[in-house]
Amino acid sequence: MASIKDVAQRAGVSIATVSRMMSNKTFVKEETRERIQVAIDELNYRPNRVAQRLRDSQSHILALIVSDIQNPFFSELARAVETLARTRGYSVFICNTDEDPVLEERYLELMSQEQVAGVIISPSRKAAPKLKALHKLNIPIVSVDRRAGDEFDTVLIDNTEAAQRLTEHVIAGGHQKIAGLYGENSFTAEERLVGFQEALAAHNLSAHEVRRCPAFENEGYDAALAMLSSSNPPDALICSSALLATGAYRAVQKLGLNIPDEVGFACFDDPVWTRCVNPAVTVIRQPTRHIGETAAELLLKRIEEPSRSASLIRLQGELVPRESVREPVA
Amino acid sequence: MASIKDVAQRAGVSIATVSRMMSNKTFVKEETRERIQVAIDELNYRPNRVAQRLRDSQSHILALIVSDIQNPFFSELARAVETLARTRGYSVFICNTDEDPVLEERYLELMSQEQVAGVIISPSRKAAPKLKALHKLNIPIVSVDRRAGDEFDTVLIDNTEAAQRLTEHVIAGGHQKIAGLYGENSFTAEERLVGFQEALAAHNLSAHEVRRCPAFENEGYDAALAMLSSSNPPDALICSSALLATGAYRAVQKLGLNIPDEVGFACFDDPVWTRCVNPAVTVIRQPTRHIGETAAELLLKRIEEPSRSASLIRLQGELVPRESVREPVA
DNA sequence: TGTTTGTATGAAATCGTTTACATGATGTTC
DNA sequence: GAACATCATGTAAACGATTTCATACAAACA
Numbered sequence: 001m002a003s004i005k006d007v008a009q010r011a012g013v014s015i016a017t018v019s020r021m022m023s024n025k026t027f028v029k030e031e032t033r034e035r036i037q038v039a040i041d042e043l044n045y046r047p048n049r050v051a052q053r054l055r056d057s058q059s060h061i062l063a064l065i066v067s068d069i070q071n072p073f074f075s076e077l078a079r080a081v082e083t084l085a086r087t088r089g090y091s092v093f094i095c096n097t098d099e100d101p102v103l104e105e106r107y108l109e110l111m112s113q114e115q116v117a118g119v120i121i122s123p124s125r126k127a128a129p130k131l132k133a134l135h136k137l138n139i140p141i142v143s144v145d146r147r148a149g150d151e152f153d154t155v156l157i158d159n160t161e162a163a164q165r166l167t168e169h170v171i172a173g174g175h176q177k178i179a180g181l182y183g184e185n186s187f188t189a190e191e192r193l194v195g196f197q198e199a200l201a202a203h204n205l206s207a208h209e210v211r212r213c214p215a216f217e218n219e220g221y222d223a224a225l226a227m228l229s230s231s232n233p234p235d236a237l238i239c240s241s242a243l244l245a246t247g248a249y250r251a252v253q254k255l256g257l258n259i260p261d262e263v264g265f266a267c268f269d270d271p272v273w274t275r276c277v278n279p280a281v282t283v284i285r286q287p288t289r290h291i292g293e294t295a296a297e298l299l300l301k302r303i304e305e306p307s308r309s310a311s312l313i314r315l316q317g318e319l320v321p322r323e324s325v326r327e328p329v330a
Numbered sequence: 331m332a333s334i335k336d337v338a339q340r341a342g343v344s345i346a347t348v349s350r351m352m353s354n355k356t357f358v359k360e361e362t363r364e365r366i367q368v369a370i371d372e373l374n375y376r377p378n379r380v381a382q383r384l385r386d387s388q389s390h391i392l393a394l395i396v397s398d399i400q401n402p403f404f405s406e407l408a409r410a411v412e413t414l415a416r417t418r419g420y421s422v423f424i425c426n427t428d429e430d431p432v433l434e435e436r437y438l439e440l441m442s443q444e445q446v447a448g449v450i451i452s453p454s455r456k457a458a459p460k461l462k463a464l465h466k467l468n469i470p471i472v473s474v475d476r477r478a479g480d481e482f483d484t485v486l487i488d489n490t491e492a493a494q495r496l497t498e499h500v501i502a503g504g505h506q507k508i509a510g511l512y513g514e515n516s517f518t519a520e521e522r523l524v525g526f527q528e529a530l531a532a533h534n535l536s537a538h539e540v541r542r543c544p545a546f547e548n549e550g551y552d553a554a555l556a557m558l559s560s561s562n563p564p565d566a567l568i569c570s571s572a573l574l575a576t577g578a579y580r581a582v583q584k585l586g587l588n589i590p591d592e593v594g595f596a597c598f599d600d601p602v603w604t605r606c607v608n609p610a611v612t613v614i615r616q617p618t619r620h621i622g623e624t625a626a627e628l629l630l631k632r633i634e635e636p637s638r639s640a641s642l643i644r645l646q647g648e649l650v651p652r653e654s655v656r657e658p659v660a
Numbered sequence: 661t662g663t664t665t666g667t668a669t670g671a672a673a674t675c676g677t678t679t680a681c682a683t684g685a686t687g688t689t690c
Numbered sequence: 691g692a693a694c695a696t697c698a699t700g701t702a703a704a705c706g707a708t709t710t711c712a713t714a715c716a717a718a719c720a
Contacts, residue, residue: 001467001468003705003706003707004706004707004708005706005707013669013670014669014670014671015670015706015707015708016669016670016671016672016708016709017668017669017670019707019708019709020668020669020708020709022707023708026667026668027666027667027668027669028668028669029667029668029669032668032669044463044466044467046439046442046443046467047443047706047707048384048443048445048705048706048707049440049443049444049445049707050380050383050384050387050443050444050445050705050706050707051384051675051705051706051707051708052706052707052708053380053675053707054378054380054381054384054674054675054676054677054705054706054707055674055675055706055707055708055709056675056707056708056709057675069399069405069408069409069424070402070405070406070408070409072400075399075400075405076400078399078424078426079399079400079426079428082426082428083428086433091425091436091437091440092425092426093423093424093425094399094408094423094424094425094426095421095422095423095424096408096409096412096422096424098409098412098413103416106421107421109376110379110421112376113376113377113378113379113380114379114380115378115379115380133374136374137331137374137376138331246602246606249606250605250606253606253608271602271603272576272601272602272603273601273602273603273606273607275580276576276579276580276583276603276606276607277603277606277607277608278583278607278608333675333676333677334676334677335676343699343700344699344700344701345676345677345678345700346678346679346699346700346701346702347698347699347700349677349678349679350678350679350698350699353678356697356698357696357697357698357699358697358698358699359697359698359699362698362699377676377677378675378676378677379677380675380676380677381675381676381677381678381705382676382677382678383677383705384675384676384677384704384705384706384707385676385677385678385679385704385705386677386678386679386705387705
């Protein structure tokens with residue numbers, strides 16, 4: 001691949017002149033400029049970003065590290081981050097950790113070594129030490145969806161409040177025996193569970209049953225099937241995440257239960273299928289786009305002004321009432 | 331950030347020794363090794379990948395450029411590529427172009443400047459010139475899902491054959507007035523449309539109606555609504571992609587049509603919702619994981635052996651019969 | 661004419677690595 | 691004890707860019 005040296009040689013100038021002409025800043029005679037341009041075209045020259053980055057460490061590249069790119073929340077997030085970053089002249093590398101802490105750490109390490117300008121991450125429980133290490137190296141970091149520590153800029157929804165609101169809504173529909181299906185090992189599920197229980201307590205109810213399991217579809221299916229086919233089944237089910245809800249919904253179908261008469265159904269996140277099924281499913285929709293944009297903005301601000309103090313931004317989840325919960329009794 | 335020089339100084343050795351000790355290849359006295367390790371720990375030293383990459387241009391980084399990371403096909407693809415690459419010691423940068431040819435070109439350019447080891451891309455129609463340019467620069471490229479030219483390794487499913495098979499299946503169910511909803515400006519939709527029409531022709535039928543529109547949910551909704559609410563509606567609808575199908579399905583619901591009695595429904599791709607709705611939707615499932623792995627394998631092969639001739643790999647789509655098409659009349 | 665100013669260019673240092681080559685020390689072999 | 695491996699380390703060049711500093715020439719000014 002042609003380098004600046006080749007271009008310089010071909011155009012009969014020094015590499016300094018070529019460099020100047022490329023960044024078209026300072027004085028380069030029009031005639032020289034043209035001559036260099038010809039050489040560039042002939043050689044198909046492209047400046048080597050790696051060398052540029054080594055020289056003056058400003059990469060204009062952001063990293064987005066997500067646990068599961070297949071999760072619509074994260075893919076939408078990725079898109080939002082990408083879009084906003086682009087308007088500011090930044091590109092985004094997306095890294096998928098597949099929920100694997102080892103991989104997460106590896107990507108974090110890789111990104112710091114790659115000298116990216118900053119990192120947006122939805123950290124796993126185990127990420128904290130590594131994040132703190134990067135923080136010490138003054139690598140700007142924004143945490144989304146989950147908290148990693150006070151020292152990091154963070155953007156997430158008020159999970160507890162949202163869960164309260166959703167639970168209230170189910171209670172208002174007259175459901176009494178409300179069960180919850182929550183992810184385990186998840187900060188987010190934790191917060192949602194709190195809101196769930198607070199709302200019940202406020203109505204002198206308690207959870208009919210709470211199950212926690214790994215946040216995957218099959219696990220959700222199994223857990224929901226067990227709950228719903230017990231001798232004393234719940235009359236409503238709330239799920240803490242899309243994948244869990246997908247599995248749970250399939251369990252409901254499997255048992256041929258009528259929604260919402262036999263069992264109410266509601267969940268967090270707003271996967272496509274909740275609008276395709278009949279009756280459509282009531283959900284808490286995360287303002288994903290907004291989260292992504294906010295995170296990107298925050299990161300760029302920190303890049304510009306590394307010493308600003310960390311902010312924690314909580315956005316509101318949106319309750320989208322559809323038909324999977326009974327109508328409130330007037 | 332501490333550099334190798336700092337470590338060398340602190341440990342009282344030359345940078346060469348530090349470098350050797352890090353790559354732990356050649357002779358370094360145990361005692362020296364330990365001394366250096368101490369310095370590394372104290373300084374929190376991490377080798378600078380950018381410098382490494384500049385020195386010996388082997389990045390062990392792959393780029394995956396997709397048009398829509400929100401599309402489950404691509405997110406699953408990303409995961410498959412990521413996973414396979416990892417087993418071979420490669421990391422993957424995922425880039426999202428949002429179906430924008432300008433962005434696509436920019437990422438392609440960026441990746442070549444970043445000296446990635448190779449690129450996997452699902453190219454837009456307009457990508458060809460840029461791809462050829464990169465090809466001239468000897469950057470290994472694998473095209474997935476769509477074709478870009480003979481000179482590129484390519485992995486895709488046999489769309490025409492799969493569409494034939496799907497259409498046959500619908501015909502076998504006794505549907506007669508079969509309409510098609512196909513994406514426009516898409517190589518893939520093109521191929522599928524051919525298979526659709528060939529299958530019909532083979533049964534002396536012709537398409538009841540074919541609409542082509544941008545492959546988004548809302549466009550699918552509008553187009554399907556128009557077709558289904560006409561005075562002479564189809565008795566089955568085949569959609570060429572997940573997004574289109576999502577919109578179309580919502581249109582079916584909106585009109586309260588019974589599936590499969592009033593209208594049969596089938597589509598390409600296997601989004602989650604097709605298994606959640608009742609009756610579940612018959613689909614052609616792409617062997618997405620397999621596609622991703624094959625593409626990654628192919629790319630790595632080409633990286634190792636740049637001169638091998640390009641191969642075109644066609645995988646089979648899998649027909650998944652569910653209940654949205656009438657039972658074959660025996 | 662001599663000094664100043666503005667424009668156009670080149671030489672060389674620098675970023676953080678790896679590595680070919682050189683050198684020094686130690687031990688082995690005849 | 692001379693010759694020779696073997697091991698351990700250092701020196702310096704290279705990768706491809708940017709940028710500071712120096713230089714050269716012209717035009718402008720006194």
